[in-house]
Amino acid sequence: MLNLFYGGTFDPVHNGHMAIARAARDELDAVVRLMPAADPPHRAPPGATAEQRAVMLDLAVADEPGLVVDRRELQRAQAQPGSRSYTIDTLHELRGELGERAPMALLIGADSLVGLPTWREWRQLFDYTHFIVAERAGSPLDSGMPEELARFIEVRWVSLPEKLTEAPAGSLFRLKHPLQMESASQIRRRIAMGQAWQDLVPGVVADYIADNRLYFT
Numbered sequence: 001m002l003n004l005f006y007g008g009t010f011d012p013v014h015n016g017h018m019a020i021a022r023a024a025r026d027e028l029d030a031v032v033r034l035m036p037a038a039d040p041p042h043r044a045p046p047g048a049t050a051e052q053r054a055v056m057l058d059l060a061v062a063d064e065p066g067l068v069v070d071r072r073e074l075q076r077a078q079a080q081p082g083s084r085s086y087t088i089d090t091l092h093e094l095r096g097e098l099g100e101r102a103p104m105a106l107l108i109g110a111d112s113l114v115g116l117p118t119w120r121e122w123r124q125l126f127d128y129t130h131f132i133v134a135e136r137a138g139s140p141l142d143s144g145m146p147e148e149l150a151r152f153i154e155v156r157w158v159s160l161p162e163k164l165t166e167a168p169a170g171s172l173f174r175l176k177h178p179l180q181m182e183s184a185s186q187i188r189r190r191i192a193m194g195q196a197w198q199d200l201v202p203g204v205v206a207d208y209i210a211d212n213r214l215y216f217t
Contacts (some may be wrong), residue, residue: 002164003098004030004132005070006107007087009037011047012209013060014187014201016180018067020134023177024107025066028132028161032107033070034061038077038085047188048214050074059204086120091128103165105130107175110141117149126156126170134175141174191215 006021013034021032034057039050048056054071061067072093073085087106098104106129113133116122125131135141158164158171182200190197192215198206209215 001103002028002030002130002161003033003094003102003104004028004107005033005035005094005105007035007037007073007090009184010034010053010057011184012053012187012201012205012214013056014182014184014205016182018060018064018202019178019180020107020109020175021061021067022064024132024134024175027175028105028164030105031066031068033068035070035073035090038073047184048212050077052212052214056205056208059208060202062204088119088121088125088128091125095128101168103130103168104128105132105164105173107132107134109133110135113141113172114145114149117146123152129169130164130167131172132164132175133172134177188215192217 004024006017006024008017010017017034021034024030025032036050036053036057051074054069054074057069061069073090076089076093077083077085091104091106094104106125108131110133113131116125119125133141153172156170156172158173161173164171164173187197187200190200191209201209
């Protein structure tokens with residue numbers, strides 16, 4: 001069984017996030033654990049606090065089989081106030097729990113993959129996890145990828161999801177999912193400008209945003 005994790009700020013969680021999570025769940029026959037990032041230690045929260053973002057995720061997945069919220073990054077930030085949270089640290093922690101041989105994958109967007117060389121110890125990430133890459137319109141995977149990254153990953157792509165369970169880490173898989181163009185930053189902007197936004201997020205999340213006046217100023 002593949003252990004699948006989907007990290008992000010989720011500020012707020014929106015229909016595009018949910019479409020990707022559902023597609024990954026169905027394509028890979030795996031439980032998707034959504035991991036909200038902690039608040040950055042050296043600046044104001046992204047828009048909602050970490051706990052508010054986690055609550056919105058709880059609401060969004062409440063009636064979604066196979067989707068659950070994993071608060072480990074928030075809990076680590078609470079235990080180590082002011083510390084930075086790096087993906088490599090999360091993967092270390094997960095490997096300690098799952099063991100060295102358990103297949104594990106991290107679900108990311110194409111933009112995040114292209115920016116991977118800026119991540120801490122980015123090459124070592126492949127020693128710990130597979131990557132599931134969710135594309136959307138205008139994806140940079142086929143053009144504009146840094147040459148260093150392209151060379152490093154060119155032999156790591158697999159075309160069948162079953163291949164991800166044959167090794168604990170090291171491969172990449174392209175996830176096909178329904179294209180939805182909304183982004184969290186666009187939704188925050190629309191809320192602040194008084195434009196229509198409610199249909200871009202799950203209904204229960206829209207109610208929470210309205211009740212708590214998130215992003216309105």
